Amino acid sequence: xxxxxxxxxxxxxxxxxxxxxxxxxxxxxxxxxxxxxxxxxxxxxxxxxxxxxxxxxxxxxxxxxxxxxxxxxxxxxxxxxxxxxxxxxxxxxxxxxxxxxxxxxxxxxxxxxxxxxxxxxxxxxxxxxxxxxxxxxxxxxxxxxxxxxxxxxxxxxxxxxxxxxxxxxxxxxxxxxxxxxxxxxxxxxxxxxxxxxxxxxxxxxxxxxxxxxxxxxxxxxxxxxxxxxxxxxxxxxxxxxxxxxxxxxxxxxxxxxxxxxxxxxxxxxxxxxxxxxxxxxxxxxxxxxxxxxxxxxxxxxxxxxxxxxxxxxxxxxxxxxxxxxxxxxxxxxxxxxxxxxxxxxxxxxxxxxxxxxxxxxxxxxxxxxxxxxxxxxxxxxxxxxxxxxxxxxxxxxxxxxxxxxxxxxxxxxxxxxxxxxxxxxxxxxxxxxxxxxxxxxxxxxxxxxxxxxxxxxxxxxxxxxxxxxxxxxxxxxxxxxxxxxxxxxxxxxxxxxxxxxxxxxxxxxxxxxxxxxxxxxxxxxxxxxxxxxxxxxxxxxxxxxxxxxxxxxxxxxxxxxxxxxxxxxxxxxxxxxxxxxxxxxxxxxxxxxxxxxxxxxxxxxxxxxxxxxxxxxxxxxxxxxxxxxxxxxxxxxxxxxxxxxxxxxxxxxxxxxxxxxxxxxxxxxxxxxxxxxxxxxxxxxxxxxxxxxxxxxxxxxxxxxxxxxxxxxxxxxxxxxxxxxxxxxxxxxxxxxxxxxxxxxxxxxxxxxxxxxxxxxxxxxxxxxxxxxxxxxxxxxxxxxxxxxxxxxx
Numbered sequence: 144x145x146x147x148x149x150x151x152x153x154x155x156x157x158x159x160x161x162x163x164x165x166x167x168x169x170x171x172x173x174x175x176x177x178x179x180x181x182x183x184x185x186x187x188x189x190x191x192x193x194x195x196x197x198x199x200x201x202x203x204x205x206x207x208x209x210x211x212x213x214x215x216x217x218x219x220x221x222x223x224x225x226x227x228x229x230x231x232x233x234x235x236x237x238x239x240x241x242x243x244x245x246x247x248x249x250x251x252x253x254x255x256x257x258x259x260x261x262x263x264x265x266x267x268x269x270x271x272x273x274x275x276x277x278x279x280x281x282x283x284x285x286x287x288x289x290x291x292x293x294x295x296x297x298x299x300x301x302x303x304x305x306x307x308x309x310x311x312x313x314x315x316x317x318x319x320x321x322x323x324x325x326x327x328x329x330x331x332x333x334x335x336x337x338x339x340x341x342x343x344x345x346x347x348x349x350x351x352x353x354x355x356x357x358x359x360x361x362x363x364x365x366x367x368x369x370x371x372x373x374x375x376x377x378x379x380x381x382x383x384x385x386x387x388x389x390x391x392x393x394x395x396x397x398x399x400x401x402x403x404x405x406x407x408x409x410x411x412x413x414x415x416x417x418x419x420x421x422x423x424x425x426x427x428x429x430x431x432x433x434x435x436x437x438x439x440x441x442x443x444x445x446x447x448x449x450x451x452x453x454x455x456x457x458x459x460x461x462x463x464x465x466x467x468x469x470x471x472x473x474x475x476x477x478x479x480x481x482x483x484x485x486x487x488x489x490x491x492x493x494x495x496x497x498x499x500x501x502x503x504x505x506x507x508x509x510x511x512x513x514x515x516x517x518x519x520x521x522x523x524x525x526x527x528x529x530x531x532x533x534x535x536x537x538x539x540x541x542x543x544x545x546x547x548x549x550x551x552x553x554x555x556x557x558x559x560x561x562x563x564x565x566x567x568x569x570x571x572x573x574x575x576x577x578x579x580x581x582x583x584x585x586x587x588x589x590x591x592x593x594x595x596x597x598x599x600x601x602x603x604x605x606x607x608x609x610x611x612x613x614x615x616x617x618x619x620x621x622x623x624x625x626x627x628x629x630x631x632x633x634x635x636x637x638x639x640x641x642x643x644x645x646x647x648x649x650x651x652x653x654x655x656x657x658x659x660x661x662x663x664x665x666x667x668x669x670x671x672x673x674x675x676x677x678x679x680x681x682x683x684x685x686x687x688x689x690x691x692x693x694x695x696x697x698x699x700x701x702x703x704x705x706x707x708x709x710x711x712x713x714x715x716x717x718x719x720x721x722x723x724x725x726x727x728x729x730x731x732x733x734x735x736x737x738x739x740x741x742x743x744x745x746x747x748x749x750x751x752x753x754x755x756x757x758x759x760x761x762x763x764x765x766x767x768x769x770x771x772x773x774x775x776x777x778x779x780x781x782x783x784x785x786x787x788x789x790x791x792x793x794x795x796x797x798x799x800x801x802x803x804x805x806x807x808x809x810x811x812x813x814x815x816x817x818x819x820x821x822x823x824x825x826x827x828x829x830x831x832x833x834x835x836x837x838x839x840x841x842x843x844x845x846x847x848x849x850x851x852x853x854x855x856x857x858x859x860x861x862x863x864x865x866x867x868x869x870x871x872x873x874x875x876x877x878x879x880x881x882x883x884x885x886x887x888x889x890x891x892x893x894x895x896x897x898x899x900x901x902x903x904x905x906x907x908x909x910x911x912x913x914x915x916x917x918x919x920x921x922x923x924x925x926x927x928x929x930x931x932x933x934x935x936x937x
Contacts (some may be wrong), residue, residue: 150423154430154540161433168440173449175389204244204347206384207611208233208364211340213377223338227330229375230341236367237345242360244725248343249326249333258300260724261317262308266677266708267670267717268316269663276310277678277708282690285310290695307703320663320727326615335614342614346729347386357386383608391604392452392902399900410892411466418885419473419546427540428469431532435465439525443517454517464500464850465526466893467857467886468493468533474882476546477874482538490534495808496860497530500853502804503797510793512786518846519793526853549877556880557869560862563921564928567820574824577831584834590787591839592780602903621776622755624657624747624762627738627769631719634735634743635666641767653758655751660719660734663727670716677712680705790845797849805856814863821859821919821926822852828922829915843904847911854890854916858883858923866927883920890916 210229215222230248237246266272275281289309292301304313326333326342333342345364349356361382368380412425443450471493476485504526507519581589626641628634638661645657665673678686683705691698719731735745752758762772806815826848833844861883869876894916897909 150421150541151426154423154426157430157536157540158426158433161430161437165433165437165440168437168444169450169455172440172444174455175449175451204349204386206345206347206360206364206382206387207608207615208343208345208380208382209335209340209611209614210343210368210371211379212375213379215339223329223334225375226334226338226341227332229371229378230332230343232371232374233341233343233367236370237343237363240363240367242347242349242363243345244348245346246343247333247345248341249328250331257726258304258313258317260722260727261320262304262313264717264722265308265312265316266674266711267665267714268320269661269665270315270319271665272312272673272676274676277683277686279686279689282310282686283694286690286694286696306700307707309701309704320730333615340614342611344615349386357390361387361390381607381611383604383611388604388608395902399902399905403896403900403905406896407893410896411889414885414889414892415470415473418881421546423541424473424546427537428466428473430540431469431529431537432465434532434536435525435529438528439521442524443521446520447513447517451514451517454514454521464853464857464890465529466889467854468497468530469537470886470889471861471882472533472537473541473546474549474885475878476541477878478545478548482541486534486538491808492860492864493530493533495805496853496857497526499801499804499808499856501526503794503801503849503852505800506793506796507790510789512789515790515793515842549874549881551877553877553881553884554873556884557876560866560880560924560928562928563924564926566925570824570922570925571820574827578827581827581831581834587839589834589840590783591841592783603901621774622749622752622758623773623775624659624745624749625771625773626659626745626747626767627771628743628745631735631743632667634745635661635664636668637767637769638745638747639666639669641765641770644761644765644767648754648758648761651754651757653752653754653761654749655753656749658734658748658750660731660745663730664717664719664722667716667718674712674715677708679712680709683708786842787845790842794845794849798852801852801856817863817926818856818859821922822855824926825855825915825919825922826852829911829918832914832918833911838910841907843907844911847908848915850908850912851915851919854887854912855919855923858887858919859927862923862927883923887916887920 210226210233212222212225212229216225231250234246234248237243261268273281286309289301289305289311292298292311293305301311304311327336327338328334329338334340335342345360347357347360349360364380364382368378372378415424415428416422440450440455443454471489472482472486475489476482501523504519504522507515508523510516510519586592626634626637628637638659642659642661645654645659648654649656687701687705691701719735722728722731733746734748735743738744749758759772762770802815802819805818809815809818829851830840830844830848833840838844861879865876865879865883868879891913894909894913898906898913900906900909
């Protein structure tokens with residue numbers, strides 16, 4: 144009894160220590176889950192600058208929200224009124240939280256703080272001033288409109304603004320800059336395309352990748368939803384955006400890890416209990432796995448300073464591979480043999496498999512893709528530590544444990560093993576056919592061309608995001624303009640020179656709108672011309688007197704207007720660097736960025752592009768330097784191809800290094816050929832089966848195939864050893880076959896469960912390795928069977 148208790152307490156204490164280390168590490172190291180983690184460090188400058196503009200701009204802090212009543216009224220007008228009330232209540236609740244820099248629901252915010260930057264710069268910002276804007280007749284018409292506005296709901300604000308801006312130009316400028324006219328409106332607020340839900344945009348004050356801060360933002364949105372429900376009844380609320388996806392991806396990763404463990408652990412436990420009939424085996428086998436996980440995560444954190452979500456998810460793969468090491472030790476343990484002797488006896492085969500697999504992942508460390516490089520570091524450190532733990536820590540932990548010997552039933556596999564050895568030639572022919580078939584297939588059927596296929600974001604989350612973007616007229620563009628210039632002023636002038644061409648395209652219906660920086664901010668040259676056209680103070684007073692002759696306003700009411708116009712005329716142009724207001728600044732930062740060479744690149748975003756051919760033709764013949772049309776689909780497909788080609792090159796280098804390690808460890812051409820052929824066949828047939836099932840290969844399938852190669856090495860090495868040892872001792876051959884069978888069954892179970900993961904990358908890895916584990920076992924049996932006649936050759 145005391146020995147059994149010791150056998151349980153020792154590994155439990157070690158696991159508790161490893162758990163504390165792992166929890167402390169993950170609580171201190173940033174974990175990222177956004178799609179940009181898939182972009183390489185050496186990507187094209189266009190994509191790098193666009194990525195930076197979008198990350199540093201307002202988009203990354205913006206949350207899209209939709210509210211739909213659970214029980215809407217039957218009457219159409221009542222439904223519309225209800226959506227408007229939902230939207231306004233939600234907006235107030237979000238603003239009251241103090242966590243949002245801006246909340247937009249389609250209505251122009253009629254408050255002094257929101258309008259102040261537009262009031263201050265109204266004569267230097269777009270839209271353009273009419274040539275007769277300050278003529279007596281135009282001023283008289285403005286006063287007529289002013290009287291109408293003063294009778295409306297906005298009269299308190301109008302009364303405060305009119306002494307400085309009787310023409311109400313402030314609202315023209317604000318409407319252009321705020322861009323509130325895109326989505327569909329009903330009762331003055333945004334609604335979805337089908338008119339059944341209200342939609343809003345909320346821009347948080349928190350940094351985009353501040354996980355804790357963004358968590359508070361999402362909690363504030365949930366609280367606002369509850370406030371709306373208290374007033375208007377039950378609603379269905381959905382939200383999305385980069386910050387939402389980042390937070391929910393992290394939460395999903397945690398919940399998926401728990402779910403996978405809840406399903407995996409009982410199955411693995413059942414397999415081990417049936418095989419070894421000792422509960423202590425379950426606890427002890429987790430120690431090398433946990434040690435490998437902590438070591439891998441620690442190595443990544445030390446090298447990169449952060450851990451990417453795919454890397455953390457890849458830790459689950461270590462469970463399927465690293466668990467083989469303690470299982471080999473348990474399966475080869477003989478009655479009354481000290482575990483240290485067992486570990487020493489099987490160490491050459493175990494070390495060879497672990498070292499060869501780790502060496503195969505070694506070149507990935509040099510990849511220019513952060514995700515691939517991190518996976519290389521994690522796997523290299525994790526597998527070596529897991530193998531070392533099985534060799535030196537596990538024997539101490541299992542010292543008091545007496546395991547039952549392998550039963551004679553495992554001897555029945557020997558004839559099947561020998562018979563399968565006669566299928567080597569047919570297996571090689573089948574593999575050659577599969578490889579030829581893959582080579583002849585179109586690339587689109589073999590490889591995933593869409594970068595989103597690598598995304599750690601679930602399909603459900605993608606659909607919610609796309610639906611909200613469509614409702615808010617914020618769909619991601621395929622095409623955009625890039626305009627290069629030596630400085631910001633030249634950029635604005637080039638965009639203004641390009642504007643007539645774009646205006647013609649808009650008039651012809653080729654495109655609905657083009658969002659350029661010059662649409663909002665004129666160049667300094669154009670601002671000077673506009674300011675020069677403003678009347679001087681004396682002239683403006685004379686025109687005001689004439690316009691006010693038949694108006695009911697008191698003399699002197701518009702003296703601040705004269706002062707403001709004179710101040711604008713004297714102030715000179717407004718440069719981008721002088722703009723500090725958050726709304727204006729965020730738009731500028733999205734539409735223009737500095738390049739690595741100290742120049743400036745402006746981006747133009749298309750709305751409603753309908754005629755790509757006409758757009759290409761117009762831009763090809765425009766006489767403006769530095770203008771290019773970017774095709775993001777082509778850019779990302781090229782990126783995907785570069786991603787794939789570089790990873791394949793590193794895998795090939797890893798395979799050669801692994802083959803060298805195998806040659807050193809096996810010390811014989813025939814042995815290397817048998818094990819190497821087994822691995823090659825398992826990887827090739829697994830890839831062909833995936834494609835035959837209609838699954839184009841992604842990076843994670845490739846990494847899964849590398850895991851398949853590792854499993855294949857392990858199975859082939861130990862099955863070959865079982866045949867060699869079984870020639871002299873049936874008991875030794877029985878141990879080897881039992882260990883490989885248990886390892887294969889465990890891997891199949893764990894990765895089959897992993898294939899059900901909601902996170903796409905984990906699902907891709909699970910499907911690949913579950914399929915590959917079965918193929919690897921069969922391949923290893925084929926290429927190591929019927930070796931009795933040459934067991935002495937090695």
